[in-house]
Amino acid sequence: MGLLEGRTAVVTGAARGIGLEIARTFIDSGARVVIGDIDDEAGAAAVTELGGEDAARYVNCDVRDGAAIEHLIDVAEEAFGPLGVFVNNAGVTRDATMRTMTEEQFDDIIAIHLKGTWNGTRAAAGRMREHGGGAIVNVSSISGKVGLKGQTNYSAAKAGIIGLTKAAAKEVAFKNVRINAIQPGLIRTAMTLAMPQHVWDEKMAEIPLGRAGEPSEVAQVVLFLASDMSSYMTGTVLEITGGRHI
Template identity: 55%
Template sequence: MSGLLEGRRAIVTGAAQGIGLAIGAALADHGARVVLADLDGNRAEASAEAIGRGAIGVGCDVTDESEVNRLVDRAVDELGGLDLFVNNAGITRDASLKKMSVADFDAVITVHLRGTWLGLRAASAVMREAKSGSIVNLSSMSGKVGNPGQTNYSAAKAGVVGMTKAAAKELAHHGVRVNAVQPGLIRTPMTAAMTPEAFATTEATIPMRRAGEPGEVAGAVVFLASHLSSYMTGAVLEVAGGRGM
């Protein structure tokens, strides 16, 4: 791989598996030093060991202000700074409006919106001082087109887009860029929970007629992390095979 991100210091949340792990591996492949954060600290450490190249695994609940602050402090202490923060951690609690509990609504909103906001705030505090940095937030095509059974998730992911644009406007003059990626149907442990029928039905709506792979989302994040996107902020990149366009 190229040294596109040589010397960059990065944190990825929700990085023990799926898209987050693929992002962490891709950043490391391109030369970045990476901290993989996940609610499951043991899995984060195992994933970091699998990636190698100095990757560090850390346990972190992204909804907890003190834990997110400690995560950023540790990365700065161990890596010497912070150039990239990827807000990827997420959960689903799918149900129809009729059946969804308030607890399941609140859980999804809290992880995606409070979690992303806490990461944004902590990372940007460091980056503002350095007058440089890139923050990438993971939204979803669910936040653009809406998915039945996902009123909580669709609302949260739409909120991530609004948060991205607001933060991009606040931070641009400090040299900090904030962009978002909206994956479509991607083969991950999360989508593996779908029934084969539901997966096939969704896949049939995609112009490219296939689901995406985690590495294809990671490629967009690498681009947004690098100098190749130096004049981009507040942008939302769809990685969805043409779905929802």
């Protein structure tokens, strides 16, 4: 049996990239997964790629809207049963130096990453309390640990996710709801591969293991935190960085 055999999982921002790999890993481990995203075409393609509606469903969900998150969970529970795992993965970037960044660029990132994670954590924890427990995994970033140039908005939001994770974990642990976070570093995705070569080389020079991470390596850590293998862990933050910024 897989580590998530028979469990219902929701992953936001999972129409592509790391989120899609997390969904795939969960399904391979026995879960059935509902994807929340705003890209309907990519979401439908993801469901097909993941094995069809017996294994996965897609719901259009803007994580900035708390009611949309509740609807996402409603669909998951109606389709597959009580919510057992929730991953707050949805995110975008709006990079710019602080001098040139607009208020809209700052507000967008805070709303999607930080408020979106709060919406997801709050809604998922509420359902899991009723079911006798569950696991929530929040996706932060190494940017939230060290701060990266051109990302005052993103670094602030990702640092906030860590504080949110720790505070929320203390509130719901007595109901056997565990909340943990991950901080990925340089992961090989379409977005990172589009970086200018000199930026990629600068980041690579900071990594003791000497290579970028793969989405599957992030997904395996999320699987660990979602499963009973991490049953005595809550409020923790796991770095997936190849040793960068240790």
